[in-house]
Amino acid sequence: MKPASDSRDSYRHFLRIPTRWMDNDVYGHVNNVNYYSYFDTVVNEYLMRKGVLDYERGETIGLVVETHCNYFRSIAFPDVIDAGLRVARLGSSSVRYEIGLFREGEDEAAAQGHFVHVYVDRESRRPKPLSEALRAVLDPLVVIQE
Known part of the structure; x- marks a missing residue:
């Protein structure tokens, strides 16, 4: 069953x-x-602004292992999108980021979905525990799912 769109x-x-x-x-x-x-874009912009993503030299990188999107209403150029970000789950080495895309001035998501990133060692590609710095910047994004 398709979920209902979330609000901002x-x-x-x-x-x-x-x-x-x-x-x-x-x-x-x-x-x-x-x-x-x-x-x-919204996930990586947040991580870079908070100083926890060094995509060129960081020892740990996030790999996308799962994605999903539900579409509710069309978006078309020249619309401006407000991309909302939250975290639904912080695991030992993974994060479920949830994103809502809102057309400017609208309260209900036109689309929403998620990315699951597993954080791995850049060289070995083996999972690594989330760093304390990463957990600290993600904690404010965590929402309790009902």
């Missing part, structure tokens, strides 16, 4: 993302592949 107040962090002309497909709305790009 269920997310802890937002990033404004303008759509681009090239995001639209021949049907006149943003193509589904771009939604995952928006998901990736």
Whole structure:
């Protein structure tokens, strides 16, 4: 069963993302592949701003092992998206990030989904425990799922 769309107040962090002309497909709305790009953008922007993602030299990297998206309403250029971010689960070496995409001025998500990242050693690609620094910046994003 498809879930209902969430409202803005269920997310802890937002990033404004303008759509681009090239995001639209021949049907006149943003193509589904771009939604995952928006998901990736809000997650990595947050981690970089908080100083816990060094994608060039960090010893630990996050690999996407699961993704999902539900679509509720179309988004189309020139819409501006407010990408909401929350954390649904902090594991020992994994994080479930949940994202809601909201058209500017709308309270209900046009799309929502998740990424699960497993944090691994850059060289061996073996899982590593989440660092204390990463846990500290993710804690404010954690929501209790009912």
